[in-house]
Amino acid sequence: MPMLSAYLLVSHGSHDPRPEIAMSHLAFSVQSRFQKIESQQDKISYSKYAGGVAAPPQCETKYETVGTAYLELQPQPLHLQIVEFAQNILSRSTEQSLHLKILPLFLLAGVHVMEDIPTEVEAAQRILGDNVVIDLQPYIGCHGGLVDLVRLQKNSIRAQKYILLAHGSRRPGFEHHTETLAANLGLTTAYWAVQPKLESRVKEFASSGYREIAVIPYFLFAGGITDAIETTIEKLELQFPGVSLKLAQPLGVNEEFADLIWDYLHK
Template identity: 55%
Template sequence: MPYAYLLVSHGSRDPRQEIAMQQLAKLVNNKLESNLQKSIIGGVVSPPKCELVGTAYLELKPEPLHEQIKRFAKMLKASGYNRLKILPLFLLPGVHVMEDIPREVTLAQQALGEDMIILQPYLGSHAGVQQLLAKQIAESNDNCYKQGWIILTHGSRRPGSKKQVEAMAANLGVVVGYWSVAPSLESRVKELVSAGYHKINILPYFLFCGGITDAIARSLQELKLQFPAVRFQLAEPLGASAELADLIWDLINK
């Protein structure tokens, strides 16, 4: 019997994020269907009777996460499936990843009364995320300018939460700025300007466009006024891409 999968993100009032989550779930489902088709042809499994890739949200939904998990798991059980992997679509090991989601999964597991749920590592722990960022950086390099890169992420006050992204930035030869904690985007820009950089690229380390990426764009307009001699470029967040679906598929099948 194959696993089903539940992709868990933070949740947002911005409809763009839910649309992107559904697109990403569809991409992962396509990979699952392709894999199942090979097994069906080989006589290993039967065709699925329900959708095996779902989405759930930690916050800003009528149901708490553990209730969303229970509802999805009961739907699976009614269709004859009893194995579920949950993947947190988070990029940093903050409080949500290390405390909130494990607690919600435990509540769901206790209510279901059986060992059907496996909580997978969070998305940002996959080494391939660094490769996606490296690709974005390489595609935007401009030899006409002395340029610097800032990976801008949300940040967390949880001890140790910055280690992974800062190690990744060091490997890529860039610096990290944080939206909610220090060092901020503005302080990183000032450092690069003082170091003589003429072009500064900001890479939002977020999954999808939303309220924060909109706020980053507004902040960038203010920075352009503050530093008129500097050329700024704002890249896109990771997005619901086939490459990201590949990473998710790899992570949930380890």
């Protein structure tokens, strides 16, 4: 039996409007990639019937739908957002079943990724029943292609030392992927919410005589935390005269990130 396909990008949620705007742009970019591939496939299929030998099959092209949802700070809990998204897809189609891939746009294996999101997905599955198959994908921080995006961040700034600044988590083992990624690129890790903090890393490098330090934010989008990071950097420059601190852009600001997500979902 034919089954529709749809994709849902899930992020944390924020009081700041910028991450939600960025998520909408990201979903549009990813869906555009699906549409481009399907359009090319339609042209190939149509060409088989060229020359008047036979008429091409009469069917409407079904582009995959890419949506967004949020774990927190929304009127509805995540599981109801998932249910609403799936039901909306089915209501606009003659198909009665749906394969829904959910991709958590989280960079660390913290409590949200390992506990909260799976619980919400299970609740949504119970409500939707057997007509919707929910496929929870590994969080985006697992993707090997992230190393290339972080390398782009690093290469955008010339410095003597580079600090990869991630959020951090209270869940043991959260730092595994971050530490591995940093080691592969010659970066030193620091965390916003746990030790070692950005301040201690800057003090360590400044005391060792380094005068050009770059901070690579291991965050997807600009928002309240990246603003706070900028403020902290300004204070650190006052605290350490003669030290130049440069801040790179977040990961999700370029089209390469949309390519990475499309590749992840298109497997």
